[in-house]
Amino acid sequence: MNEPSSTEKKLIPISVVALDIALPESPTGAMIRTLGLVSAICGLIIVGAYQGTYDAVAANKRIAAERAVFRVLPKAKTIAEFFAQPGGGIAKVGAGDTAIPPGAVKFFAAYDDAGKLAGIAAEGVGKGYADNVRIMFGYQPDCQCVVGIGVVAMRETPGIGDKIITDKDFLANFTALDLRLKADLSMLANEVKAVKHGSKTAAWQIDAIAGATITSRAVGKAINDSAQALLPRLLPHLEKLKTS
Amino acid sequence: MSTADTPQTWDEFMEGVWRQNPVFVMVLGMCPTLAVTVSAINAISMGLATLFVLVCSCGLVSLMRRFTPKEVRIAVYIVIIATFVTAVDYAIQAISLALYEALGAFIQLIVVNCIILGRAEAHAAKNAPMPAMINAAGMGVGFTIGLLALGVVREILGAGTLFGVALFGAGFQPWVIMVLPPGGFFVLGAWLLLFSWWARRRPLKEAAQNV
Numbered sequence: 001m002n003e004p005s006s007t008e009k010k011l012i013p014i015s016v017v018a019l020d021i022a023l024p025e026s027p028t029g030a031m032i033r034t035l036g037l038v039s040a041i042c043g044l045i046i047v048g049a050y051q052g053t054y055d056a057v058a059a060n061k062r063i064a065a066e067r068a069v070f071r072v073l074p075k076a077k078t079i080a081e082f083f084a085q086p087g088g089g090i091a092k093v094g095a096g097d098t099a100i101p102p103g104a105v106k107f108f109a110a111y112d113d114a115g116k117l118a119g120i121a122a123e124g125v126g127k128g129y130a131d132n133v134r135i136m137f138g139y140q141p142d143c144q145c146v147v148g149i150g151v152v153a154m155r156e157t158p159g160i161g162d163k164i165i166t167d168k169d170f171l172a173n174f175t176a177l178d179l180r181l182k183a184d185l186s187m188l189a190n191e192v193k194a195v196k197h198g199s200k201t202a203a204w205q206i207d208a209i210a211g212a213t214i215t216s217r218a219v220g221k222a223i224n225d226s227a228q229a230l231l232p233r234l235l236p237h238l239e240k241l242k243t244s
Numbered sequence: 245m246s247t248a249d250t251p252q253t254w255d256e257f258m259e260g261v262w263r264q265n266p267v268f269v270m271v272l273g274m275c276p277t278l279a280v281t282v283s284a285i286n287a288i289s290m291g292l293a294t295l296f297v298l299v300c301s302c303g304l305v306s307l308m309r310r311f312t313p314k315e316v317r318i319a320v321y322i323v324i325i326a327t328f329v330t331a332v333d334y335a336i337q338a339i340s341l342a343l344y345e346a347l348g349a350f351i352q353l354i355v356v357n358c359i360i361l362g363r364a365e366a367h368a369a370k371n372a373p374m375p376a377m378i379n380a381a382g383m384g385v386g387f388t389i390g391l392l393a394l395g396v397v398r399e400i401l402g403a404g405t406l407f408g409v410a411l412f413g414a415g416f417q418p419w420v421i422m423v424l425p426p427g428g429f430f431v432l433g434a435w436l437l438l439f440s441w442w443a444r445r446r447p448l449k450e451a452a453q454n455v
Binding site: 025026030031033034035037038039041042045046048049050052053056057060061064153157158159 | 320339
């Protein structure tokens, strides 16, 4: 009876080993020290990486914006960045000045060889099939019309929605898309809208791509919303932009 | 390092590349694997970014292993991993914005890639920095190979190009579904099938020879 069974004999050493493995609780000081040390090292690495790449990233962003502008305004040679203030009026974006007042609309003024205004470029956003479609459009003050568009970012279905950058018939909509304002310059005279393929009747309508109506509509809405916000503020001050 | 160590080091490295390949054997990190492999260049960039984060974070985790109380180890690992991911994020923006846009949120999501936390917890926390980094490098290379295997197939079938160079004539009709999300599953399934068939065939062959 006093003799322990064989199973009990086996159990005893196991429980002893388990007690051995359980480490004592770490002191609070050690935890704080380690976390503090790790945070300090990581902070240094992040700040180093940010500062080390800052110039290259800024240059890349500028080049990407310029490329998008040059694509929609082929005559452009140099560009300047402006923003239209919420209360009306425009201001130039200074170098390294990334903070734009809330409600302001950013746009680019493009100049040709002779330093004359070659057009205005602005970005617009519309809800597409998969995600927001961000486009850049070129605007000519002379004809008050869109003269070209390019896509900044989109995730539309390859082969269907992404035809908006390749379909020649669709792009033909944007050689002279009417963006005239009302006589009092308060808003667009006509809403820019994509209409069903083959039913375009007016110069402010966009003939949608058959099978990619949602993406086409997104482009129309992007241009409409952006122009609606930008042009009434911009046109009264157009003289300021005439020469670089 | 002495020459006697070399085979073991090599073994350590090949562990991740082949026997424990993160994509084909462990089937870890499927989120970026399926999402960014629409082209070979995206795949290889994602693979290299992950490789860098793996090696650096495993190195630092291993250096810190003696001072890391087990109660706060996960916090320490995540902070270290997130740091290197942030560094990679800036580096990719500096190299190419187009690539940055193409990889999208998946660069930031390297933070929660289970391969990296898995390596930190299972290997780097218990080994000296050198073997930990070699093991991590093997895993990273294995992951890159896995992504590249998917990216190459999907780009050739879905776009008719390889690294952006057109492979076929103008008459080629791309198999568009291959660059859409379902294509990722098809190609991954096909590779897994091929890989496990091949891995199973070898022992069978050896057994047949022994008989």
